[in-house]
Amino acid sequence: MSISNWAFLIFLLISANCSLVLSTSDPINQQKLDQVTTLPGQNFNVDFAQYAGYVTSNEESGRALFYWLTEATEEPASKPLVLWLNGGPGCSSIAFGMAEEVGPFHVNKDGKSVYLNPYSWNTVANLLFLDAPVGVGYSYSNTSSDIMSNGDKRTAADSLQFLLNWLERFPQYKGRDFYLTGESYAGHYVPQLSQAIVRYNKANTGSPINLKGYMVGNALTDDYSDHVGLFQFMWAAGMISDQTYKKANELCDRESFVHPSRECDHITDVAYQEMGNIDPYSIFTPPCTVNGGTKRLLRRWHKVGHVRQSYDPCTEQHSIVYFNLQEVKNALHAYHTSRTWETCSGVVGQYWQDSPISVLDVYQELISSGLRIWMFSGDTDAVIPTASTRYSIDALNLTTVGPWRAWYEDGQVGxxxxxxxxxxxxxxxxxxxxxxxxxxxxALTLLKSFLTGTSMAPFEQVIESKTSESQQVSDI
Incomplete structure (x- = not known):
């Protein structure tokens, strides 16, 4: 090993030891150690502070979860804290939530640089990303068996402990309005973590976690409803045969999405084969092509989609390059992982333990607790389609207080x-x-409405807004 490499190793060891000491004695200094000044390939300045690093979720096993906080672009002290979670189980919130969805930094095609997302959710909130559970993204455990023994219950418990420990490091966020958001298998993570927080708060007066509500999108919620809606959507869109539609409903009745029977698994594969080589996560956009050929999309529903605003269906490939760069790991203080960084961990997903067939009972408990709860759905998804979510909501038997209607963005139906x-x-x-x-x-409009608790803009508001703008122009 060269002298320069030895010096760098010593620097990492000193930094790690300092982190352990300062995290328990001086949270402000620990924040400084976690501060991210700039990212590799960032050729622009930003007007917000950001922090990244590890927070221990279990001392005994040495489980530590990786986080990335990007504070609000304006008046962060007055803005709420929003946590974003991706699902899988086994997929990284850094890979998807940050790098191609709601985060301020998205990865360029070269896999070596980033660009600024003008619709980042940190324009209206302090935005926190978490890679959970251990084995996902940069998160790790000193106990190797932990990677093959993850499940819903431990993920919720570890995420709760992460939040409590993180708030000790960032005490300025104690008592701040706090919201959970996420998509896909986070349809389990988000309500389960919300439930854990609500129960913790009941047992611990003066809790630092001021949970106000949660919002999930295209979320796995109830396995029966999700299967019925999935095959109905496929059939109605003309993607599968009548025979497969009928057989799928017979074989996948009450089946688990995570651990389906062999028969249900087989007929689902048949359905995706009949669908052809399209992206089931976005049925009207072409899939990623690699080296001049078409990259065959896996049927496995825990692999999230691959297209973005400027339409690059190979976004995931760029993130794989970027977050495996050593200089990126150094910038984000991801010193504690030697394995290759993956967008989704196949090991975590393969060995997933407990996964209830429904979280509707959690919804019932949390609705009665008074939390603000929103569900949203992209309507071109053939993995957890809109029909699935509507069936799940119908199963809750809730009273309708606002009629079904269109909402608008820039004068068009959103x-x-x-x-x-x-x-x-x-x-x-x-x-x-x-x-x-x-x-x-x-999506940013959706977040704004959710945080303020206001309904999505109807057509009448669009007309009033345009009339007001026209009046202002005429007055000038």
């Missing part, structure tokens, strides 16, 4: 919405599985 007692549902027209990727402006 989607549809319906309000229930305790829950709000919004669809986004033309968006796939990753709504903020396909419709970033509409």
């Amino acid at each position: 989607g549809w919405t319906q309000q229930y007692e305790g829950l709000n549902f919004v669809t986004i027209r033309g968006a796939g599985h990753e709504v903020p990727l396909h419709k970033p402006k509409q």
Whole structure:
């Protein structure tokens, strides 16, 4: 080993030891150690602070979760804290949420630089990304068996402990309005973590976590509803045969999405074969091509989509290059992982333990607790389609308090919405599985409405707004 490499290793060891000491004695100094000044390939300045690093979620096993905080672009002290989670199980929130969806930094085609996302959610909130559970992204455990023993319950417990420890490091966020958001298998993570927080707060007066609500998109919610809606969507869109549609409904009734029977797994494969080589996560956009050929998309639903605003279906490939660069790991203080960085961990997904067939009971508990709960759905997703979410909501038997209607963005229909007692549902027209990727402006509008608790703009508001603008011009 060269002298320069020895020096760098010593620097890392000193930094790690300092982090351990300062994290328990001086949170402000620990924040400084976590501060990210600039990213490799960032040829522009930003007007917000950002931090990244590790927070221990279990001392005994040595489990540590990787986070990345990008504070609000304006008046961060007055803005809420929003946590974003991706699903899988086994997919990185840095890979998708940050790098191609709601984060301020998206990865360029060269895989070596980033550009600024004008519709980043940190324009209205302090935005926190978390790679959970261990084995996902940069998160790790000193106990190797932990990577093959993840499940819903431990993920919720570790994420709760992460938040409590993170707030000790960032005490300025204690008591701040806090919201959870996410998509896909985060349809389990988000309500389960919300439930854990609500129960913790009941048992611990003066809790630092001021949870106000949560919002999930194209979310796995109830396996029966999700299967029925999936095959119905495929059949109605003309992508599968009558025979496969009938057989799928017979074989996948009450089946688990994570651990389906062999028969259900087989007929689902048949359905995706009949669909052809299209992106099931965004059925009207072409798939990624690699080396002049078409990259065959895997049927496995935990692999999230691959298209973005400027339409580059190979976005995931760029992130794989970027987040494996050593200089990127150094900039983000990701010193504790030697394995190759992956967008989704096949090992975590393969060995996933507990996964309830439904989280509707969690919804019932949290609706009664008074949380603000929103569900949204991109309507061109053939993985967890709009029909699936509507069936899940219908199973809750909620009272309708606002009729089904269109909402508008820039004078055009942005989607549809319906309000229930305790829950709000919004669809986004033309968006796939990753709504903020396909419709970033509409997704930001959605977040603004969610945070303020206001309904999506009806056509009347669009007319009033344009009339007001015209009047102002005429007055001038």
